[in-house]
Amino acid sequence: MREKSFEPDNDMKEFFLQNREDFEKRLLSEAVNVRDKIEEIKLIGNINLIENAHKLALYVVEQKEQEVVDFAKQEGIAWAKNQLTLAFKLEWVQTIRRTMWYFLSKFDEEKEKGYNGDQFYEMEYKINSLIDEFFKGFFIHYSKYKDELIESQRELVDNLSVPIIPISSSVSILPLIGTIDPYRATIIEEKVLVEVGKMRVGTLIMDLSGIAEMDIEATQHFLKLLDGLSMMGCRAVVTGLRPEVVTSIQEVDMDFSKKVEARGTLQKALENYFRQDISEQTGNITDLV
Numbered sequence: 001m002r003e004k005s006f007e008p009d010n011d012m013k014e015f016f017l018q019n020r021e022d023f024e025k026r027l028l029s030e031a032v033n034v035r036d037k038i039e040e041i042k043l044i045g046n047i048n049l050i051e052n053a054h055k056l057a058l059y060v061v062e063q064k065e066q067e068v069v070d071f072a073k074q075e076g077i078a079w080a081k082n083q084l085t086l087a088f089k090l091e092w093v094q095t096i097r098r099t100m101w102y103f104l105s106k107f108d109e110e111k112e113k114g115y116n117g118d119q120f121y122e123m124e125y126k127i128n129s130l131i132d133e134f135f136k137g138f139f140i141h142y143s144k145y146k147d148e149l150i151e152s153q154r155e156l157v158d159n160l161s162v163p164i165i166p167i168s169s170s171v172s173i174l175p176l177i178g179t180i181d182p183y184r185a186t187i188i189e190e191k192v193l194v195e196v197g198k199m200r201v202g203t204l205i206m207d208l209s210g211i212a213e214m215d216i217e218a219t220q221h222f223l224k225l226l227d228g229l230s231m232m233g234c235r236a237v238v239t240g241l242r243p244e245v246v247t248s249i250q251e252v253d254m255d256f257s258k259k260v261e262a263r264g265t266l267q268k269a270l271e272n273y274f275r276q277d278i279s280e281q282t283g284n285i286t287d288l289v
Contacts, residue, residue, distance in 0.1 A: 014059050014106045016054075023103060024050055025055070031095040034088050044080030047075075051098050060100065060130045068130050071135025079138075080145035087140070097131050162191040170202035171273060173266070177210030185214075185221035193228045201234055203273070207266040209240025219252045226260055240262045 016023065027050070028035045038049050052075065059067045076106075079089060104127070166172045174192065196204060214222065229236045238260055249256050263269040 005020060012104075013058060013109055014244060016057055016061060016103060019106075020054060023054065023099060026099045027053055027095055030040055032097070034092045035089055041084060041088070045078055045084060047078055047082070047084075049092060053092070054129075055057045056093075056096060057100050060127055060134075061104075063126060063130065065130060065133065068134050069137050072134045073141045076138040076141030076143075077145050080149070083109045086142070092242075093131070093135060097128070099128065100131075130142045133208075152160055160187075162188055162195065164192065164199070164201075164204075166194050166199060166201075167270075167273075170200065171205070172196075172199060172203075173205045173207065175210065175266070177209045179213045180211060180218045180222070181215065181219065182217040185218035188226045189221045189228070192225055193232065194234060196229065196234050202231060203235045203237060205237045205239060205266065205269050205273070207239045207269075208242070208245060209266065211242065211245055214245050214248050216248065216252060221246050222248070222288070223253055223256070230259075235261070236264060237269050239266045239269045242262060 034049070041047050041049060051226070053072075056068070056071065059071060075089075076086075079086070091114075092199070162174070164172050164174050180188070192204070195201070226236050241262060253259075263272065
């Protein structure tokens, strides 16, 4: 295979530095949709598109591959973090590519480099490869950051979906609100059983007064949760059941009311618990006397 002869040229770098203003003007004339967003992007994400365009162009003409890779990562994360539009970035980098080739042709004319066919194709390969490398790195790190953000938000939502609140050493409350779909029902089932075991919960009061809807599949998960709690020796108390939720549960298990202790409201369940607790404490004192 023939060895490539095109190498970074200091004259080329100097040419781009000397024509910095013209490079900028050409960029702005080419980037029709982005130019009106430059100040907005700078304000939102502290990203200077003009400065970054010069930086990328110099990295490319100097063939600084590692700097291009690092810069792509930095830019990808910055755009993802600030939720900036990908279409703008796509147009901007393509504009940088076109503007670079315009000035490379001017450089060839002015410096009379006289690149032959092989040298030109080698230059084209190296220049475009680095710009493509920037593109690839940018989108990889943009997507990776977005995926990690979505996953962290999902974990946060999952944890918030199972807010077990201890009110004594053995009694805890699980207030549930919103719609319980199959995904959330699965999370609740898994996390509640783990937390009950970890916290050694003897009685779990589950308040469903904030539940607006529970479909059949979610109901099946809920019933499995009750069975799991029973197997772990945890007493389950359900409060605040709405008529529509009761109907959904009865469609799956007609004997539900015989299997679980229910109270009309969370307040009634707590009042009952505190009465039992006081009674137990009084009984212990009497026994001692």
